[in-house]
Amino acid sequence: MAANLSPRAALVNGARLWQCRAIMRLPALLPAIAALLTLLTGAAAAQTTVFPAQTGSAGNELSVYSSLDNDLAAPLIQAFQARHPDVLVRYRNLLTGDLHDRIVAETQSGEGTADFAFSSAMDLQIKLANDGFARAVETPDTAAWPDWANWRDTAYALTFEPAVFAYHKPSFAGRAPPATRTDLMRWMAEHPDQAQGRIGTYDISRSGVGYLFMARDQELYPDIWSVVAAMGRAGVQQFATSGELLERISDGRLAVGYNLLGSYAAEWSRRHPEVGVILPRDFTVVVSRVALVPAAARRPDLGTSFLAFLMSPEGQTLLSQTLRLSAVSLEVAGQQSPAGGMQDLAGLRLKPVPVSPGLLAYLDQATRAKLLARWNEAIAGH
The missing domain is CATH 3.40.190.10 (Periplasmic binding protein-like II)
Known part of the structure; x- marks a missing residue:
């Protein structure tokens, strides 16, 4: 009967047969497809940049997860390394949702996670802290930090x-x-x-x-x-x-x-x-962009050091210059032109979003x- 089919009908039948065979083979292909999708998704979601130690790293590696673009993060990292020349920094630029999910997954797996997390998603950062995925840390500037910008020493607003x-x-x-x-x-x-x-x-x-x-x-x-x-x-x-x-x-x-x-x-x-x-x-x-040191950080000491640097007058000044923002640090804010040079903040009714569990709403x-x-x-x- 197949010999009596028109060329067009034979072509259609052949296509249908190929589709049926492909569908039958699909279960066996699913693991490979899933692995490929995971690889592609991970590559698209995370961009990793390594900043080598300036004097050679002897196991001093700081892992940073952040939503800040690489070109804005680079001067912050390089200035930190000028203070800590023996530290290699592995910087992963992530979408805010991926940053949150990755810290949760890596913590729950027991493998450890980043040493420092910095994200523009205030609500997701507070969720990490509220759910126990951030550790309480104090820096030399913690005592002077504005109340609205610090939640239980676990989540700090660093920008304004x-x-x-x-x-x-x-x-x-x-x-x-x-x-x-x-x-x-x-x-x-x-x-x-x-x-x-x-x-x-x-x-x-x-x-x-x-x-x-x-x-x-x-x-x-x-x-x-x-x-x-x-x-x-x-x-x-x-x-x-x-x-x-x-x-x-x-x-x-x-x-x-x-x-x-x-x-x-x-x-x-x-x-x-x-x-x-x-x-x-x-x-x-x-x-604000909110920073924290994850509870499962592999090197919480280095994560705390990086947080302390970004909260210091030098770090706040650099953040202001890089992102063209007002500093959260009251010491630095009083010495700089406000809001990245936009206009004087005097007389404005400023309404900061507090770093608090209220963000979970x-x-x-x-x-x-x-x-x-x-x-x-x-x-x-x-």
Whole structure:
């Protein structure tokens, strides 16, 4: 019968036979496929950079897990090694979720984990500390550290990053840009032709820091949903990253960016003078990158030494210069231009997100779903 099939039918039958044989062989292939996926996922999620010891390492190896990009981390590590030339540093750049999960998995396996963890996901870092995956450590600067930036000596805020308005300077030539949420609503109402489709913010369903900023806005500002609804009527555009927003503000596709992470906005403004940055005058939410020494660290002494360096005046000054942020250290903050040179903090209502178990509420799935639903309703004008 096969000999009577048309060439097309024979081809179809042959394809079906190949599919059936492939499906039958699938169970035997699954382990190899799983191993390959693990390898590929691990390679994509973790970038490891080795900073050799300056005087030769005799087993002194510091392992760091961090969400900070390598080019920003390098000067911090090199300055630490100038103090500790016999220490090799193995730096793994991880996504914030992967950083948390890796520390948990490695601790539970008993194999030991990183000696120092530094992440922009405040909530996940506090979860590690709250769940017993961080150890209490004291440094020479612990006693003077602000209360809001230290939870039980297990989790320390090391940076001071405000949520800002960024704006396209040429679009506001001859008039002041919005400096409060009320100003923003007034500008959208009085200049609909200039505002329509030219307001941007984070997509809070995809941006962790965007979600955290909006959650804090909701807690601090009863009329926040009127602001969101007004942005929705003006055709607000949502993006997952700061870079996407700032690129569009630079070329004028967007006139205003709402609740951008100040560290990125300040650095972008330095390199692109057409972008202006304002810390809101009604209130300014401040988030931080949080550091801890894992309980299962293989070299907790080295992890503590690196933490002590980043909390020291030298480390805080370097963090400020590298990330263009205000220092958490009150000693250093009083000697530097605030907020990476954005503007004077005097007179602002600063609202830092405390390093505390209160952050765990942001991880609750029901709470998250409720906030996202409210956001989508307001954006849609309901």
